[in-house]
Amino acid sequence: MLANKCWQTLSRYSFCCVAFCICLVISFKSLASTQLQSRWQQIESLGKNQSVYFYAWGGDAQINAYIQWAAQQVKAKYNINLVHVKLSDTSEAVSRVLAEKSANNNDKGSVDLIWINGVNFATMSEHSLLLKQWANKLPNFSYTDPSNNPAVNFDFGIPTNGMEAPWGQASLTFYYDSLAIDDTANNTLPTTLNQLLSWSAQNPGRFSYPKPPDFLGMSFLNYALVMLHQQSDDTLKAQLNQPATAQNTAQVLNPLWDFLNKLHPTLWRGGKHFMQSGAQMRRLVGDTELSIAFTFSAPEVPAAVKRYDLPKSIRSYAMQDGSLSNTHFVAIPYNASHQQGAQLVANFLLSPEAQAQKQKAPIWGDKSVLIQSTLTPQQQALFKTTQPHPSALPLNSIKRTLSEPHPSWVNAIMQGWQTRFGVSQ
Amino acid sequence: MQSSLEIKNCELYRQNQQLLSLNEQVKGGEILTVMGPSGSGKSSLLNWLTGTLPSGFSANGEVWLNGENINNLPAHLRHIGVLYQDALLFSHLSVSGNIAFAMPKGNKKQRLEKIEHALEQVGLKGMANRHPDNLSGGQQARVALLRMLLSEPKAILLDEPFSKLDTQLRVDTRELVFSQIREHKLPAIMVTHDHSDAEAANGKLITLNLAK
């Protein structure tokens, strides 16, 4: 009798306990998500009505127009005044933040948001110039499927640590003037690095690459470096993913210098003068001074044709031996004056609407970082494409992707290049 | 052959309105005086003779110098010397520099001697290295005269050259100029307002009327 009563009390008690625990867990979870939610709501309420200075490369009219569109959207949504500060080179913004840090300006920085990746990211991260652990907390970050997607968590092999939010993807692709490369005897389209070298020797002055430290020029050299080591033994190949040191630099880079010594005399202007940027290279193709060029943004080619900046005879293709690929990001300096507004903008840039708009060929054509499987059917519908332009890169052209070497190699290549080719003799 | 300056059937127009018409001959050593109110075309006549007629003016007729038609010669080949109201001495050259500028090419030493001699003759001895801006009005006029004469012109034009000088200076300078003209036997045409100039010239006098 007493046992029954005891049991009853116990079970009632344990039931209460369990119920209480369950309630606790539920409330903790909702507390956590409300915390998360309320953290984001806090950011939203603080970030509204701010002015956000977005330091981004301004050499492409299309990209500038897209950023203007994004500015209009965030103005409507959050009343944020997004100002696009056009840079000729991202390093200008990096040096600005560095200077501000040296001047002990720790909370009134002039740079709120910066378009960045690769070497510049490595520099800023090394000097602790970036805000940490914010990108992985953006509501739209989940659309990039971060647990299965190393491309959004590593930048040239360096972990992002929530310091930068992915924005778009790029692969190195080539384009040529079909009226200049007419498939005659010595004039067939080169599809590997070696074929490029022999084609250039047979058609001198029709190819070149932008002067380092331009990003696109460095990418071409990276591509060449990776390709030249395809046949090397594994330990040497592995050095590419390790930082450059005094010991391995010569061994790794010598094949590149040999290659360039053979290539340069056949280049445009005899390799004595290099164009300043990829944009200039594209213009030279339009001028018919160059027959082959390359780009990280394949959709810029049909976009240029539509704007009359390239002739109708242009065709795009990818090298058969591999295409260098990377992701580009947006980051927030540690001392940004308008951190919350910047996060709101970064979140918007990651939204399906913004990503789909960016991917449209006539707008920018930059590949989205969102993974389709994470999107709802309505969101997926935003990404439907229309009939591709004749000069556009055909679908599935990129058969083989190559990942970028460690960013320290960029510096090593640049130093070596400046010493050997920086001043024309 | 005697030097002479001939104006053959000159008709001068300003904006298609006829200013004057003239047909004269001046022999070497003679001075033709032209008088008339402002706007009657006196200075324009001299401009036409030197070949520097400004735009807005046109002319018919011919100029004959020493028996040669010089109508088609540009201004700098006509060898007609001009004396203006202002001395117009070059301020970047000294007195002797101004005169040397006008002289034909030659041996430097000889030219300097000639200049010294000429300066002495007009009472400006020792002023060869003076700056023209430091000279008095009368001295400047004399230097301008020397400059013109030593360029060995074939004819001389005078554009109211004495009107900025005060009375006594005027008489002296005028006498100097006329005596040089007569001595070198050059045909001369003078434009003036002053009747005493005309009397001293002792040549033919033409009075222009205002265009109707």
Place this chain on the structure above:
Amino acid sequence: MSVVSNKLAASPTLKPHKSADMFSKLVTLSPRFLLALLILPVIGGLISVLLPAFGYAPVLEHTTLGLHGFTMLMQTPGLTYMVMLSVGSGLISTLLAFTITLMILAAFFNSPWLNRIQRLLSPILVIPHAAAAIAVGFLIAPSGMISRLVSPWFSGWELAPNGMFPHDAFGISIILGLTLKELPFLLLMALGVLAQPELGKKLRQQHKVALNLGYCPMTAFFKVVLPSLYPLLRLPILAVLAYASASVEMPLILGPNTPPTLAVAIMHWFNDVDLNLRIKASAGALLQLVLTGGLLALWLGGEKAIKALFSDLLTNGEREYGGVYWQKITTVLTVFVIGFILLSLIGLIMWSVAGFWRFPAALPDQLTLLHFKSALMQMQSPLFNTLAIGLVTTLFAIIITLLCLESEQLSAKPMSRFTSLIIYLPLLVPSIAFLFGLVWLQQLVNNQAAFFNVVFTHLLFVLPYVFLSLASSYRRLDPRFAHVAASLGATPCKVFLQVKLPQLFAPILIAAALGLAISFGQYLPTLLAGGGRIATITTEAVTLANGASRRTSAVYAIMQMALPLIGFILAWVLPKYFFKSAHR
């Protein structure tokens, strides 16, 4: 009668009016304010560059004075080449512009062509250097207008040939661009001098005297007019030389980059991520200062040498130096120069509306307004900035200038030669040398007011031109108007506002248009003082000049030219309706 004489007797002893006092105080202080405004920023900027050059840069934790900045500089690969390129392109372009100017003046001195050439070239004056560089770049490129005109019928080129221009290693493109831009400036400065009533009349008459003495027109010009004309042209020529040897826009757009000119290299070092390069950049800025100073000294020395060597030549009586021959050459040269300029402008306009325009077609396949439309949508903010900065700067400049000129008249003392020289100071000191220092000072004082910093920096470059433009008109005002007004009882302030200013309406508008044009065309000051946050049409144009779309940069270049033109058109039209002076 007695009433009138009483009034006349009373007026010279006016009791000091309170506002007249303030106005007079303001006016008396103005020249000193002007001097301070011009000297302090330049000297301050130079000092702020001097210290880091010798190693003192507390921001970078370097506090030991030393020469390592200079050692780093000397070790830069290609330094000798950079120096030779800067000096060579500066000197040659100035010499060319000067010589061709003199030849044009000499050949057309008495002819109506001079006026026509003046009218043709005046609009070219307001084209900013960046736009001119873009236009010239389009012209001389292998696929440019010149190649297109002779291809393929003459040259056989179906694809753009392997060419040298622009960006050639000898700097010929830079020289071409600089000469074509500076030639109209020098010519118009000379014509401005000749337009002064007494001086111009005197020179023309002396030229006529020389003609009468048998000198052919060109010789007469060189032997008679030039010696009196040159001293008045000296300062503009020195300003041209200083700019040409230290400019950034022209070599950036037209010059080589392995290596570039010294000024461009200095700019890159200052902007580099690696802050230690700042020390090298400061040392480089000092080197540039020395180079420009050396060039100016060389020019002045050359002037003296020529004077000594050729003084005999003036009076040797040689009248003919193949005058007809030189006249023909000058005519051909003038046609070439004007042809070049016109062709580049035509090319620019065609590019801005071109559809597909493949080499070697001489005309575009189709015309479209797409580029203008898309550019205008992007341009709103830069356009606003350009106009706002220009208007504020010019307003300041005009007010200060007027007050200084008024002080000159009130004190009845002409401005000292020192002041006249200081007016030229920002034009003679290479801007790359002191701008970085000035920007550093500005950031020390006030980091956030980018707009104010840009206006202040622009003021340094606008003031000289506004001053020079207004000074001659102001000084030519008949002083008797002011005397009459004063005798009628008007205070100096009232005389200034109600008698002098209305008379000066047209010259003020012209000076304002000139000031606006100068402000619109500034590149380095806007870029540096604004920290890159303030975009103007010119900064956009330079960024786009080496970019992907000739068409877009052509649109921006045209905007750069159109804005000052609008200013000048207003300056020409408005006086016809407001403050009309009695014209017959």
